[in-house]
Amino acid sequence: MWRYEAVLPVAPGEHRVTLGEGMTPLIELPHLSRSVGGGRFWVKDEGLNPTASFKARGLCMAITRAKAMKLPGVCVPTAGNAGIALAAYAAAARIPARVYAPRTTPPPILGSIRAFGAELELVDGHIGDAGKATMQFAKDSGFFNVATVREPYRVEGMKTMGYEIAEQFGWQSLPDAIVYPTGGGEGTIGIWKAFKEMVEWGWLPPRIALPRMVIAQAAGCAPLVRALEAGSDRATPWENPMTHASGLRVPGPLGDRWVLRTIRESNGGAFAINEDAIRAATFELASQSGIDAAPEGGCGLATARAMVAAGLVNPGANIVVFNTGSGASYRW
Ligand SMILES: Cc1ncc(COP(=O)(O)O)c(C=O)c1O
Structure with missing residues (x-):
């Protein structure tokens, strides 16, 4: 790209x-x-x-900016594929990453998120519930929340x-x-x-x-x-x-x-x-x-x-x- x-x-x-x-x-x-x-x-x-989805493009861009801005860490709520992309690009940039995903997310996707070294938190409910947990974590930790359309780069x-x-x-x-x-x-x-x-x-x-x-x-x-x-x-x-x-x-x-x-x-x-x-x-x-x-x-x-x-x-x-x-x- x-x-x-x-x-x-x-x-x-x-x-x-x-x-x-x-x-x-x-x-x-x-x-x-x-x-x-x-x-x-x-x-x-x-x-x-x-990372097997279009989400690679947006997270590639967002993590490129996060690296340039020297952010301490990144986090995201996901329906699944954005979580894999965040985990992989954060690994490539050597930035710590945390992902919040519904417990019902397909297991191969959850496995990939873990494989790329992100911390994975499973949430009861849907991506909206994961979004609330991510916002709270971002506030407490100083990690940057790269949720869909919350930042301009994805x-x-x-x-x-x-x-x-x-x-x-x-x-x-x-x-x-x-x-x-x-x-x-x-x-x-x-x-x-x-x-x-x-x-x-x-x-x-x-x-x-x-x-x-x-x-x-x-x-x-x-x-x-x-x-x-x-x-x-x-x-x-x-x-x-x-x-x-x-x-x-x-x-x-x-x-x-x-x-x-x-x-x-x-x-x-x-x-x-x-x-x-x-x-x-x-x-x-x-x-x-x-x-x-x-x-x-x-x-x-x-x-x-x-x-x-x-x-x-x-x-x-x-x-x-x-x-x-x-x-x-x-x-x-
Ligand atoms: C395979 C796949 N298609 C489509 C979508 C929907 O994309 P968007 O949230 O950008 O509308 C997603 C979102 O996770 C996805 O993983």
Whole structure:
């Protein structure tokens, strides 16, 4: 991702904490495109990042800043994958790290957090409960809290996904729709920021149409879908959040206003997919493409299909779905 360092928050000569994140493959899947019903269809496989999810990008950026600012330690609440990324980049930077995760987080993810040497605290409840514990710990310890959208740098790392889509489309065109599995919102917010920046900076052809940003949520935890349907610019917390796509189990997203604004500005949409449909689409994606689909990526595929069926895009639309993590993190 450091190919874009000129537009990332680092000073010349400053140390970049890097593990080889970014420039993940954009894989075209013609046979899935037929079954989804759009035009051309691609999956951007973020599971191939270090630490096996897109979270590597944001935490790479945040830990690079934390190192430059000589912070004594870092902590984060996580639905899982951000915890692995924090642990790994903190290890690379040799900064102490503490992670708060729900007890129900898939065991391979918890194992990875421990393997990278972070202190792991298991919390009863969901990521919101982990967030409260993290805030208290940050206050008591002086460790810096790098929770989603509480600091500015994670989104800066995330925006490189938007630049990459433009680069992988040859800087000449963009997909008609991007489907992003969304919990707290930093991936969605980052990609949209990148598109707006590229327009402002003249990186894209004049008057290019920007993609519709379409978010994928689980029916058991869909606060952003509900807010969009209600015409609200804030999401009210989802009661009793449940989904096996653990990255989407974010009942009270802190970035709600930005995500909702992104969907509206881009004429996008939001869909909630039930657990059986997420499971079926995850298996379909993996078994029909060889991409190690995470449940969140499966939710993305099911959302693409729902989006075409709902008439949000034309039947010939070019669609990119993000597989945000790796199926391996969810098998045990
Ligand atoms: C694999 C995966 N996909 C999607 C998400 C949701 O991302 P965000 O919170 O940036 O919306 C997460 C969050 O943990 C995740 O781990």
